[in-house]
Amino acid sequence: MPAAPTSQALLYALLGAVLCGLLCGVLMTGCRGPEGRGPAAESAAGSAAGDRATGYGAVFLAVDECSSFGTVGFTEVPCGGQRAAARVVAREDGRASSGPPCPATTDFVLHISERRPSADEDGDGTVPRGYACMRKLRPPHPGDPGGGGGPRTIVGDCVHDVGGGRVRETACDGGGERTPQFEVVEAVAVRADCPASTGLYVRLGGELPVGCARPL
Numbered sequence: 001m002p003a004a005p006t007s008q009a010l011l012y013a014l015l016g017a018v019l020c021g022l023l024c025g026v027l028m029t030g031c032r033g034p035e036g037r038g039p040a041a042e043s044a045a046g047s048a049a050g051d052r053a054t055g056y057g058a059v060f061l062a063v064d065e066c067s068s069f070g071t072v073g074f075t076e077v078p079c080g081g082q083r084a085a086a087r088v089v090a091r092e093d094g095r096a097s098s099g100p101p102c103p104a105t106t107d108f109v110l111h112i113s114e115r116r117p118s119a120d121e122d123g124d125g126t127v128p129r130g131y132a133c134m135r136k137l138r139p140p141h142p143g144d145p146g147g148g149g150g151p152r153t154i155v156g157d158c159v160h161d162v163g164g165g166r167v168r169e170t171a172c173d174g175g176g177e178r179t180p181q182f183e184v185v186e187a188v189a190v191r192a193d194c195p196a197s198t199g200l201y202v203r204l205g206g207e208l209p210v211g212c213a214r215p216l
Contacts, residue, residue, distance in 0.1 A: 107134055
């Protein structure tokens with residue numbers, strides 16, 4: 001039959017139980033972070049950051065969004081940033097040669113092909129083929145009447161003869177590489193509607209495709 005425990009043995013057992021409880025409490029407290037920042041909270045914060053949409057809009061270079069400088073290697077940037085150069089005034093799918101014409105005062109056209117930009121329509125790194133009609137944020141504006149550039153020739157523009165029945169736009173103020181020879185003064189449906197002073201017919205396209213140009 002085993003001997004009954006002495007009072008000294010009972011005291012040691014009681015002290016050991018108290019010390020064990022204190023040590024376990026310290027260890028458990030040390031494993032917890034600040035209030036609300038346990039593993040579950042940190043995982044939720046990481047998921048929220050990962051779910052944020054990239055880019056500045058649902059469509060790459062949508063209307064009223066802006067591009068960086070240049071027409072090659074462009075990117076979409078915030079319109080209020082230092083890198084912003086031009087704003088999208090129209091955005092079309094397909095090729096510019098077969099699609100709707102850009103607005104009359106467009107400064108230049110960005111041709112968008114299959115690529116992997118930093119911002120795209122659905123986050124998969126690609127955008128469909130298309131083109132964006134761009135208007136520079138600051139002057140000079142080559143697409144303005146007489147500006148000497150832009151993808152379209154409009155009333156108020158000047159041209160010079162390049163031979164072979166072809167003309168090319170140039171600045172009306174003479175600041176371009178070539179001296180202006182004719183100014184488009186009116187757009188009409190057919191040549192017969194041009195004024196008698198017309199010295200050249202210029203193809204404009206659109207609803208009034210004939211430009212009546214007078215000699216300078």
